[in-house]
Amino acid sequence: MDALKTIASDSLKNELPQFNIGDTVKVSVNIREGQRERIQMFEGTVIAKKGSGVAETFTVRRVAYGVGVERVFPVHSPNVKDVQVIRRGKVRRAKLYYLRNRVGKAAKVKELI
Numbered sequence: 001m002d003a004l005k006t007i008a009s010d011s012l013k014n015e016l017p018q019f020n021i022g023d024t025v026k027v028s029v030n031i032r033e034g035q036r037e038r039i040q041m042f043e044g045t046v047i048a049k050k051g052s053g054v055a056e057t058f059t060v061r062r063v064a065y066g067v068g069v070e071r072v073f074p075v076h077s078p079n080v081k082d083v084q085v086i087r088r089g090k091v092r093r094a095k096l097y098y099l100r101n102r103v104g105k106a107a108k109v110k111e112l113i
Contacts, residue, residue, distance in 0.1 A: 008054040013076050019058075021046055021096060022089025022109045027060060027073055028082040039081060042071055045089065045109055047096040061099065063107070068100060088112035 019025050026043040044062030047070070051057055056075040061068060073080050089109040099107050 011054055011076060016075065017083035017085070019046060019083060019085050020089070021049060021094060022091035022112075024086040024089065024109075025060060026084045026086055027071075027080060028084075029073070030079045030081055043086065044069075044071075045096070045099070047099060048094075061096075 017025075023046050024044065025046055026041055029040050029042060031038050031040045042060060042062070044060040046058055047061045048059040049056070050059075054076055057072050058075060059070055059072050061070045063069070088111065090112040091109060096109070099109075
């Protein structure tokens with residue numbers, strides 16, 4: 001077990017992005033298409049954080065053309081280049097799954113001032 005922990009600790013990122021549930025973030029993701037690589041931005045609200053260590057993930061939700069889109073990103077993945085916090089959210093829950101059932105202004109998160 002200790003050997004697994006040492007291997008996992010080597011692949012952890014040193015500078016972790018500081019964001020919480022309810023924050024609106026812009027995630028830069030490295031996309032490979034054949035031989036080419038490009039960076040794609042995904043902006044949305046963080047609705048969940050799960051796990052710890054090398055298996056830590058966060059879920060980002062946005063509404064694109066009237067359809068809700070959620071993506072799960074591993075925090076320590078080499079494909080996740082950067083996470084920028086656009087605005088801080090004021091929430092009282094650890095998981096914001098209830099936003100899936102809301103539409104329009106009801107699906108907004110209040111801003112932390």
